[in-house]
Amino acid sequence: MLAWAEDAAGRLAELDVSDEALQALTSARDAARAEVDELGAEVSAGRRTAAEGFATEVGAELAGLAMKSASVSFSIxxxxxxxxxxxxxxxxxxxxxxxxxxxxxxxxxxxxxxxxRVMLAIEVVFAGADPVPVMVFDEVDAGVGGQAAGEIGRRLARLARDHQVVVVTHLAQVAAFADTHLVVDKSPDAAAGVTATDIRAVEGEDRVRELARMLSGLSDSDTGQAHARELMAVAATGRD
Structure with missing residues (x-):
């Protein structure tokens, strides 16, 4: 009964169109709008202050991701x-x-x-402050190779300190930085008319052979395996 009475009183107040009630509603509206304007101005000023520094940090990250001539800015x-x-x-x-x-x-x-790469640079700048627990990067290394690919791998590994990072890549320079290396294989079954997909983890010598295959197409190449071991050693010591 008490809850019903409270609800009924609220409904009755909403039906009150007296001058006093309208004046109270107008005053409440004006006060709320003034607060919105004040808070909006504070947020806007904060954005403008942060924009320049944030754009500079993102630009510095892009320089290491094969986008040395790129620059970012904000329109507010x-x-x-x-x-x-x-x-x-x-x-x-x-x-x-x-x-x-x-x-x-x-x-x-x-x-x-x-x-x-822009999104990767932003996430690196935000590292530790972004509440997103899982990040997925698909072909973040598209169109790059060599040293730039290694820098991408290093930054992804840095993100993995605070997030779970899932990366789809065809570059050994990136895959070498992974904590867990998964290989996706497709096996067409002509008789059944379907294609089966298998996912397996590679470790130890299997991982060395897989990285060698990614590098040269030859998993049993001594040169490719030597390069793969070198990449893994660099990744193990160069995550910082």
Whole structure:
């Protein structure tokens, strides 16, 4: 009965259209809008202060990911008259892939490989502060090789300190940094008309042979295996 009475009193108050009730609602609305405007301005100022430093840190990471000439920046447009759940700003991350190129929203101006590397750079900068427990990178190393691939592997390993990182890669330089190396094999069954997929973990000498296969296509090549062992040694000592 007490709960019903409380609910009924609330419903009755909503039906009250007296001048006093309307004035109270107007005052509450104006106070709430003033608070929204104040908080929105604080958030907007904080974003503008953080944007330059954040863009510089992301740019420094991109330099090590075969995007030395790329730069990132932010577009922050405020609309104080149209506040939303995320404040009064429309924020866009812009990418200029090379000098002279106009900055464009990263989702419009970046190729698939560039977008993956930009996201990797952002996650590295955010490492330890991002609440996302699992990250999946598919072909983050597209279009790179050599030293740049090794830098990608190193950064992925750094992310793995605070997150579970799942990486799909065809580069041995990246795979060498993994804590767990899984190989996906497809086996077509012509008789049944289906293709079976198998996933197996490789360790020890099996992993050496797999990395050698990724490097040269020859799992039993002495040269390829020597290179694979070298990659694993570099990865074991170069995660920092």
């Amino acid at each position: 447009d405020s609309h104080a008259d149209e506040p939303g759940p995320e404040g009064v700003d429309d924020v866009a991350l812009l990418l200029a892939p090379h000098p002279g190129a106009p900055p464009r929203p990263v989702h419009k101006g970046a190729s698939g490989g560039e977008l993956s």
